[in-house]
Amino acid sequence: MVPRQTSHDLRNESRFEVLHALFTLGPSTRQELTRHTGLSPATVATLVNEFLAAGVLRIATVERRTVGRPYERLSIDPDRGRIVGVDVAETYVDATVFDLKLGPLGNSAITLDEHKNDPAYVVDGIVTATQNALATVDADPAELIGVGVSMPGQVQPDSGVSVFAPNWQWHDVRIEELLENRLGISVYVDNPLKAITLAEMWFGVGRVTDTMAVVNLGTGVGAGLAIEGTLIRGATNNAGEWGHTLLQLDGRECRCGRRGCVEAYLGVHGLEMTLAEIDPDHPALQQLLQPGFIDAVAEGLAAGDAAVAELVDRTAHYLAAALGDLVNLLNVSYLTLTGWTTAAIGQWLIPAVHRELPGHVLPGSLPGLVVEASAVPGNPVALGMAAFTLEQYLGKLGVPGPASALRPRRQGVSGSGQDRASTGR
Amino acid sequence: MVPRQTSHDLRNESRFEVLHALFTLGPSTRQELTRHTGLSPATVATLVNEFLAAGVLRIATVERRTVGRPYERLSIDPDRGRIVGVDVAETYVDATVFDLKLGPLGNSAITLDEHKNDPAYVVDGIVTATQNALATVDADPAELIGVGVSMPGQVQPDSGVSVFAPNWQWHDVRIEELLENRLGISVYVDNPLKAITLAEMWFGVGRVTDTMAVVNLGTGVGAGLAIEGTLIRGATNNAGEWGHTLLQLDGRECRCGRRGCVEAYLGVHGLEMTLAEIDPDHPALQQLLQPGFIDAVAEGLAAGDAAVAELVDRTAHYLAAALGDLVNLLNVSYLTLTGWTTAAIGQWLIPAVHRELPGHVLPGSLPGLVVEASAVPGNPVALGMAAFTLEQYLGKLGVPGPASALRPRRQGVSGSGQDRASTGR
Structure with a gap:
């Protein structure tokens, strides 16, 4: 409370x-x-x-x-320091070194074995990717002002990181401390919905509006929200779980344990299930990994495959309905889509969604509604985490204490939810 | 935009x-x-x-x-002036006179014939109810500082009032001007979701939190939202239409034209449909008017009627699911229920909802979650409209111009959406 x-x-x-x-x-x-x-x-x-x-x-x-x-x-001054933004997903760690103007300088990605996700293994992966990324740009360690790490799942301010995703059995893992001990620099941890929203506020439609929903479509789905310039975090930093709002009461089983969630239809596994309903023998379903499936769908669309075209139509119906809910509830005018499903099939999916939207949005909220792919360049999760880290760093300027200009004291997720709520304005 | x-x-x-x-x-x-x-x-x-x-x-x-x-x-100073708060619904006008401390002094209600809802007829009703209410307290017309009127449907800042409810075929009706000409006093018009939220912020759970959802259950349903002290209006003052988010894709027909909306299950007509599924011959379904139906349901519950008990269980399942969506998306900790369905059957419905909620709320958002009947006294729509009117009045203090202390210039819905967005902080 x-x-x-x-x-x-x-x-x-x-x-x-x-x-x-x-x-x-x-x-x-x-x-x-x-x-x-x-x-x-x-x-x-x-x-x-x-x-x-x-x-x-x-x-x-x-x-x-x-x-x-x-x-x-x-x-x-871009060369006043370096920041690393790290995007941790269930299957990879992607680290990008930024200058202080948040221009990307170098990048390193490693693959995580999704069956080995104990904290020590994941921390090793983050440290390795961060160090490799810094090595690509020959960065002097003294130049580094902080590392921002996005962790999948629910990042709880009061308990380090606890992850809700069923595949990650983490509870009360103080990931920030573990990483600071290994990296010797202050680390700021948040969740990817918050990161993509801050990136959109700074480098996307935030240039023309201060109210938006940033919709991520990938393995999981979610919607980061900014209203009147405030990043919406909620009471325990869990806001944005649009993927776990209902599309169909008592419908498809969702990995969260509930039935009928948006994610069960619009997450990549949901797309696989929809295609299996259309054509259970479709070759794209033979792909073992989700990125392979999405690539096969994109190839099928480019080649005029009727089954994947039907998949896009049904997915557009689901997506327009679920986006309509966001618009009807919050009366937001800007929805930007991101994530690797968007990158792979957005050119087919988004026009189909536009055709469906008028059937799902209240007439009073439809004029001026913009639904488009995000224009944020590069990896928006890494960029957003770098932006959070820069905010944290600047937030410590002028604060008396042992913090030097280059090496701020430990900061970030151990504060109260209210403190965090003001971040991102 | x-x-x-x-x-x-x-x-x-x-x-x-x-x-x-x-x-x-x-x-x-x-x-x-x-x-x-x-x-x-x-x-x-x-x-x-x-x-x-x-x-x-x-x-x-x-x-x-x-x-x-x-x-x-x-x-x-309660006696510095009088404010009238008016709740206009499809079937009635309820006007309450308040002192400046927003204490209710007197009240008058009239019935509207729901088949006669042209603007002139409704304006007559509002004027009559307002004058009758003022007469009950012997108010000096010079004491009146403003009238706040809640209109059902979508109150568009730029076009007076246009109402989306299918029963009201109003478009671009400048209700504020019509009322000011008749009443000779400044009138502020808004929609009931905004009014109940401001009332809750000032006189309900707003005393302990600045983030809440205020859920109205009546003929229509909706959820007023306040986040970090800001009343959420959205781009065109249409935020809060939770009643027109999905419970069931392609499910029951909703009067908005879409299928499967929350309102089609949780509005009073939705409850009638659910009871008809349980027992199409149930005597409560013989009631011609919705209030009669809800009263019959409450009587049945008090008497141990099995069919209405089943109605409450199914309704609790729907309501918990739809409230779960609000919590998962916004991570709000306080949801208060209001409206006449809540007043009539909340004592049975709310405990049943509590039992269902853990199945619909993400674990990270469940601790500390409060779902309860609103404690705002009296008619929260009228109270909220009086509070808006007081805000408008005080907002004009110290503003140079022809506005006298007692008779501010015309104000309110003709401003931009952005101006209105700051109201209610």
């Missing part, structure tokens, strides 16, 4: 607004930052000085004018 | 925080208001002075101390 709370951490929120504005606007004057954020000139000046003192910002250009003071245009 | 916007109307939000604190805390010192709201002492002092100057606040008590300045304890 979260206690009644109305006072936000305004200073931190303002910091994130300025940071977000710098990513959106590019090199900016203090005046432009003030106008874009709606903050007071004094607040912007204070935060800019803080960022300059820490070396995070630099003066990119100075525009001299005939009268008055010159305008300094400020920019994030 | 709502333009990218990050700067809120902080002054107005602060005003509402102070107002909300006064309702929550009762008579308060400036220090207590500062502590509760998290605002700066200077902001609280400014707003308190504004409220004192307008006569909305008065100094209730002065506590003298041995050293230092005396503490003034401030209280809303």
Whole structure:
């Protein structure tokens, strides 16, 4: 139970607004930052000085004018440090090194054996992928300001990481501590729905709206939510489990234990079941691994295979219905689709969804509704985790204590849910 | 499409925080208001002075101390004015006169013929109920600071009121203007989901949490949402249409035109259909009007009727599933139930829902989950509309212009969606 709370951490929120504005606007004057954020000139000046003192910002250009003071245009210094964003899934670890402007510099991925997922094995995989990624860019360890790691399942703020996915029998595993001990740097852990949403807020439709649903379609499905600029976390950081809302009461069995969840129809295994209903002998069903199945479906679509075309039609019916629920409940205007199912078959699926949507969305919420593939580049989970890590790092600037500019104190998931709720503004 | 916007109307939000604190805390010192709201002492002092100057606040008590300045304890002056909150449904208009502390003073209800719902007929009904309610308390018309009217269906900020309910063929009816011309006072129009949510935020579980879903069960069903103190309106003020999310893809026909919506199972007509599946000859189904049906069900439950007991079990299964979707998507911890179905059969339905919930809620979102009947007294729609009207009135304080203290300029639904989004903080 979260206690009644109305006072936000305004200073931190303002910091994130300025940071977000710098990513959106590019090199900016203090005046432009003030106008874009709606903050007071004094607040912007204070935060800019803080960022300059820490070396995070630099003066990119100075525009001299005939009268008055010159305008300094400020920019994030990409080379002030390095951040690693890590996307951990059930079958792989994908680590990307970013500069401070969140430009990707290098990448390393390793495969996880999905039958070996004890914490020590997964921690080894994360450490290896992180170190390999840093090696690809010859990064000086002293340059590293933090590592952000997305873990599949429910990341509970108060207990390290506990994962709900049936395949991962983790409870109260303090993954952050385990990783910090191995990597010797502060680690921020969150769940992938939160990461893709922050990435979308900073580098996707967040440039034109502050309210959106970011719909991930892969092995699991979920919808990250941002409303009026706030990333929705919920009481225990579990918001966004759209995959475990109903499509069909008492319908297909879902791996969560309930029947009829959206994921049982729109997760990759759900697509396999739908295709088996259409043609149980379809060759795509011979693929042992889910990525192979999705690739085979994409190939069939490109080749005009009637069974996979029917699969797309039925899947579009399910997806339009489930997206309609999001729109009817929250009256969001922007839904962006991401995940590897989207990447593989989105070009066929999304137009079919557009045709179905008017049958599922209330008329008052339909005008202006945008449903499209996410335009966030690269791996949005890794990018979002890098953005969280940068926020965490900047959140510690100006905080007195043993934190040095380059090596902030341990931080992150051990805070209260309320603290985390303000992250991502 | 709502333009990218990050700067809120902080002054107005602060005003509402102070107002909300006064309702929550009762008579308060400036220090207590500062502590509760998290605002700066200077902001609280400014707003308190504004409220004192307008006569909305008065100094209730002065506590003298041995050293230092005396503490003034401030209280809303209930007799500074009167507000009428009006709940318009398809079959009735219920008007309540409130004092400025939102205490109910008098009430008048009239029946609407559901086959006669042209705007002129409904406007007549609202005017009559409002005038009758004012007459019951001998209110001086000069005391009236505003009338808040909840209209069923989708209240569109940009077009007066357009109603989506199939029974009401209204489009672009500027109900606010029609009412202001008749009543000679400013009128604020909104929809009932928003009203019950504001009432819950001020007078219900809002006292212990700022994140909640307020679930209305009546002819229609819906869920008002507040997240971190913000009333969720959505892009076109249509958020909360949980009644038109799916329970059963391609299931029962819903009056919205889609099949399988929650409302087709949990609206009163849905309950009638479920009972007809159990016992098509059940006497409760002979009732011509929905309230008669619900009363007959309640009587049957009290008398141990097996068919209505089965109706409650099936309805609890549907309701737990649909509430589970809200919890899984938003990770809210507080769900309060309201509406006349709740009032009539909640004592049987809610315990049955509690038994079903663990089968529908993700384990990580279950601990601490509270599902209970709303404790908001009286008609929460009328109360919420009065609260909106008070907010609107206070929002005009200190605004230069022709608005007098007692007669603010026309305001409310003609603003942009973004303006409205900040109301209810």
